[in-house]
Amino acid sequence: MVFGTFVYAAETGLSCYAACVGLGSPDSKHNEFFAVEGKKYFTIWILVYVHALATIKSSVCITILRIAGANNKMRIAIWVLLAITWASYFVTFIGDMLVCRPIEGSWDTALVLSGKATCAPMELMIGLSHTATGSTITTDLACAVLPGIVLWNAQMDKKSKFSAFVLLSFASVASIVTLIRAFYIGHYNHPEDNLLFWIGHIALFSNIEIGIGCVAGSVPTLRRLFLRNRSSDESLPKQPQPFHPRSLVTFGGTPINRFGMKTRDKFKAPSEVGFSLSTVNTRGEWEQLQDGDEERGMATANTSVDSMHAAEHTRVV
Template identity: 50%
Template sequence: MAAIDPNEPYLRELEGGSLSIFAVSVIGCILSTIFVALRTWARVSSKTFGLDDSLMLGGFTIYIADVGFACEGARAGLGARDVDLSPKMQKDSRMWLIIWMLTYICGLAVIKSSICITMLRIANTMKWFRFAVFALLATTWASWATTFIGVLLLCRPIAGNWDSDLVLSGQAKCATMDAMIALSYTSTASTILTDLACAVLPAFLVKNMQMALRSKILVGILLSFASLASISTMVRTPYIKYYRQPMDNLPFHIGNIVLWSNIESAIGLIAGSIPSIRILVVRNLKTNKSGGSSPKQSAHDRNIITIGGSGAPSNNGGKRWRGTFKNPTDTGASFSNVYTHADGEGDWERLSDSSSETRRKQKKSEGTGRGEIRADFSYEVELSERPILVKD
């Protein structure tokens, strides 16, 4: 093997762990871009873009920077063994690790906040569920504050984390590696807890949703996909112990933490976007299906239900309401009136006024009024990109 220039800034070629970090991070970024773009298009096109969508875009933006730092760190030696690194790469790989870590912490907190806000929008009438989601939000940001501030305070100045010369010369003071390990385990435990909560909490919503079994199974699959984020966190946990041996191939071992953490963030972005993309697909399928329906079917649909916006009932002559709801939690009211007649003869007859009541009594006396039915139903429906919740 040719001697390595002490000032060589990058690996001559990516291989092993370094190549895995670079490739997986780029692939995760591409997939996340596709899913987040489709989610954004679904929300914008339906005019339901909200705070959770803004947070998801913010988390995605931070994730792009996260991927950039991870790739630069891989080029500088993250994932490679000490024998393949120059002194400059040893220092730079640690520097990119700290920068990546701070960015990852911020991005993950924003992504989880987006998922929590989405759950709040879905279950805005369930007090116990809202309390649980707010507790999850508080845990997420408490973990962020602890880890972010803890990393900044490990060495003062922060450059002491990667420049050992500053520590040896007394220009920087650093905490022991035990502090770094304790901070890493605390952050990992909190991350696993919040990841699992983001995957499990929606399961309680599915139980109370008025939807077909097939839809519930599909939602269950989506929740299982979201739980992969916590699995990624568990996989990286054993590598934390290598902080105790900073001179024994630390960039090689810690590279696994970067790899699996980026996978976790990508899963969060994708899993958080899939429900909106599914709604976009379903809406387009319904549009195509209704576009091919017969006039008779459309007329029948219009006679069954009329919808008024912003919580007010509407009687628009049997025509379907075509307004736009500005917020996914806007509600409307619908009324369905069902009438029938006796023995399959006669026309539909409204029985709510005095003249119709007179005719009803007359028919009853003549023995022709049997089978008259009057059924008036008034109920509220929630028009949003989600199933209707049914209270226990």
Template identity: 25%
Template sequence: MAPLPTIEPVGLAAATLAVTVVLGTLSIITFALRIYVRASIKALALDDYLMAIGLLFFVACCTFTSMDVYSGLGHHDAAFATGFSKSDSYVLTVSAAKWLVFFQITYAWSLPFIKSSICWALLRFTTARRYVYSLWAVMIFSVGITFVGFVAVMVNCTPFAASWDPSLRAPVGTGHCDASGRISQISYVISAISVITDWACAIIPAFVIWGLKMSKNLKITLMFILALGALASISTIVRLPYLQFYNIPTDYYYNVCNIVIWSIVECGVGIIAGSLPSLRPLLKKIPIFGSKKSYAYRSGSNDTPKQIKMQNLVNPGGRSLASCRGGAEESKWERIDDNSSQQYIIMKNTQVDVEYGLSK
């Protein structure tokens, strides 16, 4: 059997392949470190499993994208004909369409699991109704629009394979596809809702973290990491103008490639930004990311004296009382750990009384 024809990725196709490989690799590495850290402290939770499912869909998404760039994604129409026979050109067109459909499905299902993982993790750190309701709304809307989009893609053509193989459609075949542009319309609705949910996943964590009782440096570090999620939100907005090309056949695979590359950025950055906060035990070893104290951070001023002063009180009975007070009367320590959203405040007031006298 002769090997299938391929097109060497250049220009936009090569850039898409590079972004896909880099973000796919970084996502896998970051998530693997996340699982290592969480498992080592026995803190694996639902948000880890949700992110694992999202990563699986994203890896499949990256695989289909990589295969698609060798089938014509990111290339102008002329690339399908130059140097290829008519039959090879047809095979390339069918392959490009098939991998694009599979990309759309896996991308669509990757997003809700990524967002739900981030939202579920945040639910452990807040009980404020305004945040709880908002986070649940993000999860519900994300799953809802994904399901709608998935159904729309699956029923757009009958049989389903007619979505990429024109030989199955009339008049050659007996199949057919919806020509009303419904997919494009649904894409706009889904993208609009995705913009809202993406920005919610980027903004809500900042408010939740800022309200927690932890050191200011730790807050800034975590907010900086989660701010990467804003890049995912920006990618959704950048992608919007390109949705029109779903209905424009000229240079279809070149123009649609812009949608693909920004979709890869959205998912990849989402996984990385959602996993980095869990790497705190590793990142804290780097000076700019954390202090030398593992999980305890002191708030307020340090009132502990460098020297402990002993005060002697002599009473008429010949007995002396030595009083030693160490540290501030109220020292507050804040503990942040992955197992709980509670803030543990340790208040310690230590006083040692030493009483001595002449033996009788």
């Protein structure tokens, strides 16, 4: 997936530059330079595109292969999908390299007219394009069906099954884009009718297709990453909010600061910190204690206790 993403970045850069030199523009806006450069970079873009398509589609298949586990029939089906993907890659790549000899004849028609290059009929190019489109749609739909079969008998609740199926079959959305792209392939039969304008749509929808594949292959891993970070954040102890002197404080309650947030453990009622206050009512006058009265009172109390013990001893004797 990492390799395919880098190739996809290079492919997108090539298509953007190709759009700057004539790809996607009608013939009325072209000169001789744009007519040649637009086809040149579109041909180079195709050669890079098939690399990105094969690697990212393989990543999606391997993700499903890991989920299949010990199901031999499912594993065989996934290996067949991988074989179709790479067979389509080799056919498209080699066919585009050999459609004109030398390859410069693919974009410079002057070489073909002068006899310095020979090209195969345009039907070959159309056949290669339809082959790549058909294999892409087949593998996309298979990548949507196989996860459902794998999860059908899995020991999971329905909600988990549905979420896993959505994540694994997200690559099937790319098949819709591939079907839209297929309508523009027939314009190869009319190279004089704004060919660069129409094949520019092929590059556009192909880039969208690969982008969807990148996201589809990365979503299961990113989901586990997000869940792991979320669980680690929840396990951390919550830090108390700083107390603000202008906070609203109520007795026995929790202060609320100026931001509307409660500040914990900054002010508590007396009963919350381990002691209580009581009011004692009595009749008569109280004598105010002075410094040292407590020690003298304790000494007087001890003397009285000793006198009581001596009297008791005298009575016993």
